Amino acid sequence: MSKTHQYKFPRPALTSDCVIFGFDGGELKLLLIEREKEPFKNRWALPGGFVFLDETTEECAKRILQEKAGLKNVFIEQLYTFSEVDRDPRERIVSVTYYALVDKQHYELIAGRDTLKVEWFALSELPKLAFDHTKIVKLAIQRLKGKISYRPIGFELLNEKFTLSQLQALYEAILEQPIDKRNFRKKILGMGLLKALNEKEKNVAHKAARYYSFDNRAYRELTQKGFHFQI
């Protein structure tokens, strides 16, 4: 990359912010960090940071997830780019935002390693957020709600093996509406995307449910044949 053609325009700074979703079996949660510095010192915020010259915005988002929340190998997808001129009081900052879906249980312990204060908040009990982060979160929720029905991304929020009841509870939490158990099972099993495992729940005070896992390979094959996931 030669410097000879460098553009002279003053440039907005470029950051990446992440909306991190988790699911605890009953409710959707968001991972937030507490800001240590001004502006918005001590306010909760989305983890974010500046995009370096040698990384894509997605790589940046993944780096931030790792550095600020201890999350690794996580599903992320671009959400939207926010560019309001006054979104940061210090200077012009454009943010390419991502949303991440993580298996909360799997990461709970790792999340504390960094020195920052990191906490899960129920969507219904979000604190006031720094910058325009509330707006970003709202869009992320809307996107997740829209996408969960026609793309099999919900599995990213669950353990690799899960029961059908857990899966249903997840859909009910995200869509914010009850789903008929029999119809749900009929539909999801009818797609042929779930592998029934020879394993059941243990130490539950009721009939133990069978575990299933998402069959990624089958999904790819079906998709090629024109199949469309739809809950």
Next chain:
Amino acid sequence: MSKTHQYKFPRPALTSDCVIFGFDGGELKLLLIEREKEPFKNRWALPGGFVFLDETTEECAKRILQEKAGLKNVFIEQLYTFSEVDRDPRERIVSVTYYALVDKQHYELIAGRDTLKVEWFALSELPKLAFDHTKIVKLAIQRLKGKISYRPIGFELLNEKFTLSQLQALYEAILEQPIDKRNFRKKILGMGLLKALNEKEKNVAHKAARYYSFDNRAYRELTQKGFHFQI
């Protein structure tokens, strides 16, 4: 905005590029401009330009549409942010892309006003594009194809008044599949989103079709009541 907190990181340049869709009654078209300078001199490209400090990326995209293609008051929506490190051979450039839907007929004359060479290309006959613009176009087509069915954005590609056959032809072109005439009419009229005008086609060598217009007000009201557009 004080300069005291300015970040020292070297910054990617930020641009905005626009994928402009038009419809000529039979086929989807794309508006491209020919590059006057290196790199990719004389190659066709998406209109684009640098984001200034005092404008959002969306305002930038609208400015570019106006400056480079003579388009004004156009429907645009953010597509995706492309940030591959090597997408421009000169230096690191991140591009926030938009797609625009325009009534091609309405703008045909104005488009030539700028000094740049500007031309409509059928999607099936796109030339080799500069930079990663082919990738951007592919994503835009995919997005349009996905969105046209559940958001009433197709009307942006038609004149304010249109016949049902024109509307159907548009859907068939975008979805790349034939649609049954009677079922299409039943569905679209059943939504109550079209105002039947007291006006018919003129100078056509066959039965003249009635004109309709999209009823934006009805759409907003229905949407509030939980209605979901769906073709």
Next chain:
DNA sequence: AAATTTTAGTGTTCTTTTTACACTAAGTAC
């Protein structure tokens, strides 16, 4: 060890939506 509590797991009927399909009407060109 019997009874209680709790969630897992299963089919059928009715309703709604989607699909498939063919003829008459109205305008212009010749």
Next chain:
DNA sequence: GTACTTAGTGTAAAAAGAACACTAAAATTT
């Protein structure tokens, strides 16, 4: 006024979605 072309219309069959209630199995309590 005949030919040509596209507009405009309804019904029946198939598929998908919605509504609904009981038995099975595990741990806990009595």
